[in-house]
Amino acid sequence: MSIKIAIVDDKAINRQTVKDKINGYKEVSLVLEAKNGLDFLEQLKNAKHLPDVVLMDLEMPEMNGIEAIKISSASYPSLKFIVLTVFEDNDKIFNAIQAGAGGYLLKEDNAVSIIDAITNVVEFNGIPMSPSIARKVIDIVKYANNQIISEEEKSENEFLSDREVEILKELSSGKNYRAIGEKLFISPLTVRKHVSNIYEKLHINSRAQAINIAYKKKWI
Numbered sequence: 001m002s003i004k005i006a007i008v009d010d011k012a013i014n015r016q017t018v019k020d021k022i023n024g025y026k027e028v029s030l031v032l033e034a035k036n037g038l039d040f041l042e043q044l045k046n047a048k049h050l051p052d053v054v055l056m057d058l059e060m061p062e063m064n065g066i067e068a069i070k071i072s073s074a075s076y077p078s079l080k081f082i083v084l085t086v087f088e089d090n091d092k093i094f095n096a097i098q099a100g101a102g103g104y105l106l107k108e109d110n111a112v113s114i115i116d117a118i119t120n121v122v123e124f125n126g127i128p129m130s131p132s133i134a135r136k137v138i139d140i141v142k143y144a145n146n147q148i149i150s151e152e153e154k155s156e157n158e159f160l161s162d163r164e165v166e167i168l169k170e171l172s173s174g175k176n177y178r179a180i181g182e183k184l185f186i187s188p189l190t191v192r193k194h195v196s197n198i199y200e201k202l203h204i205n206s207r208a209q210a211i212n213i214a215y216k217k218k219w220i
Helices: 012-022 037-045 065-075 090-099 111-123 131-144 151-159 162-172 177-184 188-202 207-216
Strands: 003-008 028-034 053-056 080-085 103-106
Touching: 003 012, 003 037, 003 111, 012 028, 012 111, 028 037, 037 065, 053 065, 053 111, 065 080, 065 090, 080 111, 090 103, 103 111, 103 131, 111 177, 162 177, 162 188, 162 207, 177 188, 188 207
Parallel strands: 003 028, 003 053, 053 080, 080 103
Antiparallel strands: none
């Protein structure tokens, strides 16, 4: 069964560009198209089929993408969001992740990258990012945690196994579960299990938080 997607962008030409990119890929099917966040929320109320993944623009009139993600995430927790935008602004990246975005891609990314990101968030609960965005996320974390860590805090890494620390390092580089599995010669499902263990041990629920803690405690 194909993954149901929605495209939210205020410019018709941008929506069409995305549709042209994904056209022909049997992995996905378009079930909703909206011109801004408010239009998206209104269409969700009467949608025959809710999308699995929403490709969300950020800057839109009436309601921007970040507000739309916040509101719809609360009302429809099954939805997964991938920001698809031209912006590489640190504040926008951080705010989108805080709002609940499960990925962050640039509109210039090719069709293969978009399709891979969609399948990644659905099948492996991954957090796909364009390479340039992943680097910015790391820079944000480094800047936010440029402080001295006590010996007591450092010792907390003993709660993680060597393999979990290794996977945490790969997560911080922006790799998805599939890429991590290929590098470490394990399956994506095994990677997912390790990540789940990491989240549980650190009492977190997102990649951004994991990277934040890892840099704060100088594990990576």
